[in-house]
Amino acid sequence: MVWRERTIPLAFCLVTNSASFAFMYQVLSFLVRTLLICTIGLGSATQAENDQQDAHIPANYSEAVDLFITLDNVSGWWDGFVDPAYRSDWERRFGWTAEDQAWADRYSEYRHRTYADPSQTMDIASSPHGLFSARTAYAGETDPLATFMVDQPNVETAIENLGEIANADDVNTLRGFYIHFEDHWRQIQSENGALSSFADKLEAQLSGEKLDDYLSKVSTFYGVKRDGNFRVFFTRFPLNTRSRAEIVAGRNLILHAPIDWKFEDGEWDTIVAHEIVHYVSSLQNDEQKRSLTDRFLARCPTANSRQRLSLLEEPLAVAVGQVGYSEQVLGKPLEPLSNWYGNPRIDITARSIAKSILNALKKGIPIAKSSLVEEAALLCDAIAKIENHR
Numbered sequence: 031m032v033w034r035e036r037t038i039p040l041a042f043c044l045v046t047n048s049a050s051f052a053f054m055y056q057v058l059s060f061l062v063r064t065l066l067i068c069t070i071g072l073g074s075a076t077q078a079e080n081d082q083q084d085a086h087i088p089a090n091y092s093e094a095v096d097l098f099i100t101l102d103n104v105s106g107w108w109d110g111f112v113d114p115a116y117r118s119d120w121e122r123r124f125g126w127t128a129e130d131q132a133w134a135d136r137y138s139e140y141r142h143r144t145y146a147d148p149s150q151t152m153d154i155a156s157s158p159h160g161l162f163s164a165r166t167a168y169a170g171e172t173d174p175l176a177t178f179m180v181d182q183p184n185v186e187t188a189i190e191n192l193g194e195i196a197n198a199d200d201v202n203t204l205r206g207f208y209i210h211f212e213d214h215w216r217q218i219q220s221e222n223g224a225l226s227s228f229a230d231k232l233e234a235q236l237s238g239e240k241l242d243d244y245l246s247k248v249s250t251f252y253g254v255k256r257d258g259n260f261r262v263f264f265t266r267f268p269l270n271t272r273s274r275a276e277i278v279a280g281r282n283l284i285l286h287a288p289i290d291w292k293f294e295d296g297e298w299d300t301i302v303a304h305e306i307v308h309y310v311s312s313l314q315n316d317e318q319k320r321s322l323t324d325r326f327l328a329r330c331p332t333a334n335s336r337q338r339l340s341l342l343e344e345p346l347a348v349a350v351g352q353v354g355y356s357e358q359v360l361g362k363p364l365e366p367l368s369n370w371y372g373n374p375r376i377d378i379t380a381r382s383i384a385k386s387i388l389n390a391l392k393k394g395i396p397i398a399k400s401s402l403v404e405e406a407a408l409l410c411d412a413i414a415k416i417e418n419h420r
């Protein structure tokens with residue numbers, strides 16, 4: 031099977047051990063399918079250039095986005111891209127007929143034909159993106175259906191206006207697909223009231239001077255300009271044991287949330303910070319990505335393309351995202367047992383570089399002028415040596 035970025039088990043793990051309760055959840059993140067035209071102002075940016083933005087990040091529950099995300103996953107159109115939990119829950123509740131599968135197959139054909147991200151397979155030794163996410167992962171043309179859905183005011187308008195992105199045959203396919211399953215997704219959406227409450231609470235957290243300052247520091251760290259504001263959409267995740275997050279349509283963050291969690295259990299603000307870091311990282315110019323990658327590979331020559339995002343991109347998203355956000359915005363360290371990462375390599379690397387990351391953010395030191403790449407690479411090399419001595 032061809033390895034794809036989105037198949038990486040990018041999981042946050044929250045483990046809270048106390049006398050009263052213990053639980054773990056995973057947030058699969060960074061399923062880089064998205065879009066948005068990144069007319070990105072690349073190149074270096076000064077702290078002053080990055081101080082001109084509104085830090086307010088709106089969060090909402092959108093029926094149109096929830097419809098898209100739910101049925102996209104239920105359809106099972108791409109193993110490793112969709113989460114099988116959606117189909118399992120759907121089958122448990124509603125069953126799955128041959129006619130259902132026929133509609134899923136038609137939808138799958140449309141999705142494979144119209145979703146196109148050339149960055150899904152890359153050689154870290156030669157790709158201009160190296161160990162980092164590619165801007166094409168967030169380009170507008172990459173996922174036209176997601177790009178359309180995040181701007182729809184309601185499901186009726188979305189289904190009515192599919193002709194804006196699809197030809198007549200594809201409109202029939204998509205409209206027929208959504209209408210065929212309508213009774214069931216309407217029933218699911220009727221239960222989603224908690225998600226609006228989650229969105230209101232999260233939006234109240236995602237604004238203010240400290241957040242603005244933090245976002246500027248992240249942009250300075252990666253040497254890019256802030257190029258616009260983000261939006262957050264809550265959608266329903268079918269299990270109450272974990273959640274997941276992803277970026278779609280560029281600066282649109284999807285938080286797949288169980289409806290029976292308490293808001294506080296989600297740690298959604300730190301997850302938003304993590305996803306934003308991925309997006310900002312993708313804005314680095316190719317020269318910088320290649321240079322940082324070459325520095326890394328010089329210290330950890332055994333690194334391979336299958337590990338591409340787990341070596342540096344993800345540990346940075348954890349350390350700059352969750353750790354940096356916690357320190358800079360919440361004013362407290364990220365607790366050792368809190369929301370770090372479920373993948374051991376990523377978790378260990380993130381914890382190892384966290385102190386240096388905080389120092390770089392605090393002092394405005396760009397990644398290119400820091401030793402963070404070498405620090406992560408030395409750990410990569412040490413892990414490789416441990417693995418070789420098993």
Ligand SMILES: [Zn+2]
Nearest residue numbers: 040059060347
């Ligand atoms: Zn991530």
